Amino acid sequence: MQRALRLAGSPGVPLGPNPRVGCVLLAPDGSVVGEGFHRGAGSPHAEVEALEAAGDSARGATAIVTLEPCNHTGRTGPCSQALIEAGVAKVVVAQRDPNPVAGGGLETLADAGIEVEHGLLVDDARALNRAWTFAHENGRPFVTWKFATTLDGRSAAADGSSRWVTSVTARRDTHVLRALCDTMLVGTGTVEIDDPQLTVRDADDRPLPQQPLRVVMGERDLAADRRVLDDAAETVHLRTRDPIEALKTLYADHERHHVFFEGGPTLAAAFLEAGVVDEVVAYVAPLLLGAGRSAVGELGITSIGDARRLDLVDTVVLLPEEDGELINLRLTLRPEEER
Amino acid sequence: MQRALRLAGSPGVPLGPNPRVGCVLLAPDGSVVGEGFHRGAGSPHAEVEALEAAGDSARGATAIVTLEPCNHTGRTGPCSQALIEAGVAKVVVAQRDPNPVAGGGLETLADAGIEVEHGLLVDDARALNRAWTFAHENGRPFVTWKFATTLDGRSAAADGSSRWVTSVTARRDTHVLRALCDTMLVGTGTVEIDDPQLTVRDADDRPLPQQPLRVVMGERDLAADRRVLDDAAETVHLRTRDPIEALKTLYADHERHHVFFEGGPTLAAAFLEAGVVDEVVAYVAPLLLGAGRSAVGELGITSIGDARRLDLVDTVVLLPEEDGELINLRLTLRPEEER
Known part of the structure; x- marks a missing residue:
């Protein structure tokens, strides 16, 4: 999660209406198979970037994400769906999504039989998107x-x-x-x-x-x-x-x-x-x-x-x-x- | 002079109408033969304390004093006179005495044939008695x-x-x-x-x-x-x-x-x-x-x-x-x- 938070806070990520998000995909042996972070409105979400980097290795992997995967179709499709389709086995989230429009991703993942957890380093994740979190x-x-x-x-x-x-x-x-x-x-x-x-x-x-x-x-x-x-x-x-x-x-x-x-x-x-x-x-x-x-x-x-x-x-x-x-x-x- | 400044600033010296003063007496070979500092109104001046500590070794010594030796008789006798009587050969002073009543010590010493110098670490000496210096x-x-x-x-x-x-x-x-x-x-x-x-x-x-x-x-x-x-x-x-x-x-x-x-x-x-x-x-x-x-x-x-x-x-x-x-x-x- 610390690595995911660092990715999320990568320099040069412009502030916009979207939150900073980082994602790391771990194989069952603990090795990193994919990483990603969100670069601002209109570009792929962190989870999608990490899934693309991992390719087939995403199957059975654990996704570590700083923010609950989105559950709605905005400029990009819902990340919860992308994680399900990639065959991820477990999703660990720091902060739940406070945005009423985008929330509910964890429930969708759990309904699909994926193991979910949240709350790990949640204070750091909230601080990363302090104003965004506050606003929602x-x-x-x-x-x-x-x-x-x-x-x-x-x-x-x-x-x-x-x-x-x-x-x-x-x-x-x-x-x-x-x-x-x-x-x-x-x-x-x-x-x-x-x-x-x-x-x-x-x-x-x-x-x-x-x-x-x-x-x-x-x-x-x-x-x-x-x-x-x-x-x-x-x-x-x-x-x-x-x-x-x-x-x-x-x-x-x-x-x-x-x-x-x-x-x-x-x-x-x-x-x-x-x-x-x-x-x-x-x-x-x-x-x-x-x-x-x-x-x-x-x-x-x-x-x-x-x-x-x-x-x-x-x-x-x-x-x-x-x-x-x-x-x-x-x-x-x-x-x-x-x- | 640094040693004399440290002596002058000894902890516990009460503030009063008098300045903080330190004095070190050096033999011609550079060894310390006497030290002293002023402990507040009514107690001996730094030079007198150092001369007493040195005894006969004061003869031919160099006196390092943070403040120009006083030239007037207050609650104690003039230090310029005490230094002359002890046979000191040279007096090095940091700060000249800004007090019009007590000043002129260096001239008295020079008139008695003693080598005099002043200005060494004068800023430190002034800072030591900041308010006193300012007031005079x-x-x-x-x-x-x-x-x-x-x-x-x-x-x-x-x-x-x-x-x-x-x-x-x-x-x-x-x-x-x-x-x-x-x-x-x-x-x-x-x-x-x-x-x-x-x-x-x-x-x-x-x-x-x-x-x-x-x-x-x-x-x-x-x-x-x-x-x-x-x-x-x-x-x-x-x-x-x-x-x-x-x-x-x-x-x-x-x-x-x-x-x-x-x-x-x-x-x-x-x-x-x-x-x-x-x-x-x-x-x-x-x-x-x-x-x-x-x-x-x-x-x-x-x-x-x-x-x-x-x-x-x-x-x-x-x-x-x-x-x-x-x-x-x-x-x-x-x-x-x-x-």
């Missing part, structure tokens, strides 16, 4: 809320000037995180004020070939000259102020699993209040402003005991890459776990 | 401003409740830093609102035997029931709102070299505006409040280009020691160096 289990995308703040909690100065709160290094780092998501989300207010392009660019400021979906939510119309409406990537305008409604639409209608949310303080507060911020990435610039726009807006909290509590899971010191830049910090946090 | 060079104490903040820059909730912004671990850590200073400073406002005792306590919440001077600054009277007026330590009330005036008084009249400043946002802003914050220690609690008292008050900054820029010099992750506590961060910062 919750019916909405995983939300990473990113904000930049000074040490004293400001996102802009009193006159509204906010460019360069964080360093060049921090802004480049943001693009690396954006590239791991399939959706960029802001509110109409941010589009009106900051006019971001919401594309993912490399260290030389060139757009990456694959761009996340750009989503603007809010009831206001967007001015036609806004950069988010250019042809650098697809854009969707969701005419709602309800975070949950927006997220459910992104999951159901657009197959979105991981939203990178860079909304302003008001929309961020709405997401926090709705309980749909699953991860917080805070870039902290060692600046003091003393006044200006708060990085986080009104949350309806009046007493310290009601503060939203977060678990700090990662702290990264971002050393300056350019002259005149300050060291910045990237903090990654999650809502406090129930204890 | 600037005529005021070094100021460490400590504040606690939520991730969104708040020090208290909207209803004023502020206890437990940071974790038990962070508050214990604060006491470790307090113990390294000789002065605790707050404003009359903090005394009125928070009524802190301003003592240094150990991990079991017991007061340490040696307490920094407690200083309250501001023009308002203090209510007699305030904890800062109890007999746990000495207290001084400076009736001024001018940070520079207060600091000069603490240096000139109270021999203070390192102020641990825990003022509220208004007084902190006054210190920042006066340019007398030499170090910032920020405890960051991973909480979001969305409203409430800002950790840092109005600084008269309106544009992002005028933000106060800090260099991050240290980041410490404070793991929880008690159930139900969150990981906190301690950030240490200095005003950005001219580049």
